[in-house]
Amino acid sequence: MDKVDKKLLEMNKDIQKLLKENEQNEQGQTKQTQLIIKDERERFAIIDKEFIKVRERMEKWERDDDSFRHNLTGQVKEDNEKLISVIEDLLHKSDEERKEILEKLEQEREEKEAAAAEEPKKRGACFICQDPGHYAPDCPNKPERKPAATYKGPNGYNGPNAYKGFQSYKGSNTYFQQDVFRPKQDGPSIAERKQNSNCYKCGQQGHWVSECPMNDEFWNEDIENEPPQSPRPILVPQPAVQQAPQVVPPAPKKRKLSLKKKDQQ
Incomplete structure (x- = not known):
């Protein structure tokens, strides 16, 4: 039970x-x-x-x-x-x-x-066709998306060798060469500025100190410049040193004794 x-x-x-x-x-x-x-x-x-x-x-x-x-x-x-x-x-x-x-x-x-x-x-209404019943992502009249722009080489060639010869300026000297792609800029080109500038090391015109032949570290056989026989020194104007005028103190005056003191003596 x-x-x-x-x-x-x-x-x-x-x-x-x-x-x-x-x-x-x-x-x-x-x-x-x-x-x-x-x-x-x-x-x-x-x-x-x-x-x-x-x-x-x-x-x-x-x-x-x-x-x-x-x-x-x-x-x-x-x-x-x-x-x-x-x-x-x-x-x-x-x-x-x-x-x-x-x-x-x-x-x-x-x-x-x-x-x-x-x-x-x-x-709601679609932003593309203005018809109700669906939104813009589902619109049948939605335009096709354009592909993203790709980089083309210096000669307009877009292929596996498009980046050939392009190197960063960090740790390399090929960035300043003429045949390397670089962005457009206003004013004189890099080659013109290099041609009109003087080297800070040897004083020769036509190259920069990073490409100076006198530098063993940055030696480049492609540069035609030769080191000068007597490098031109760079004169830096020195500020003139101003000296304070010498103040000569006047000679002390002789003291005169009174007649009373002479008699007492």
């Missing part, structure tokens, strides 16, 4: 949960989604009353003497088992109905979400 009592109580909790989910408020609306029809709800209410009777009978057995409880006839056990089987069938049937209704509700929810997602698109 203990197993039967435990099973009945568990099933009663399930039925109470189902009834609570479909409990109606004052306006006649269910608190949650109505998953059980009205007839089924009434049937479960009737079954719940039967459970109340069973629980009262079980409590009475607990209060009675142990000897009386253990000497119950088999007819009472058989009646309880029949009641349990009937309740299990009802619960199984209601579970299947609940699953079907849940699937329908899920389908309705997905349809409502899809309709809500399409609603703002119907109100």
Whole structure:
């Protein structure tokens, strides 16, 4: 009887949960989604009353003497088992109905979400064709995107050798050569400025100090300039040093003694 009592109580909790989910408020609306029809709800209410009777009978057995409880006839056990089987069938049937209704509700929810997602698109208009119903990224009249511009070599050739000969000015002297690509600039070109400038090391005109032949570190055989026999020194004007005028203090005057002091002496 203990197993039967435990099973009945568990099933009663399930039925109470189902009834609570479909409990109606004052306006006649269910608190949650109505998953059980009205007839089924009434049937479960009737079954719940039967459970109340069973629980009262079980409590009475607990209060009675142990000897009386253990000497119950088999007819009472058989009646309880029949009641349990009937309740299990009802619960199984209601579970299947609940699953079907849940699937329908899920389908309705997905349809409502899809309709809500399409609603703002119907109100808005495309920036390209000005037609409602879609946005610019989905517009059929959207122009094709142009490819990004690519660098072409000094001679306008765009290929694997387009960058041949191009080196950075860091750690290299080929940046200032004429055949190397460099950006356009206003004013005299690099070659003109080099031709009109003087080297700070040897004083010769036509190259810079970084390309001076007198530098062993930057020796370049392609440069035609030769070091001069006597390098022209660079004269830097020195500021004149001004000396403060010497002030000679005047000689001290001789002091004269009075006649009275001479007589006393």
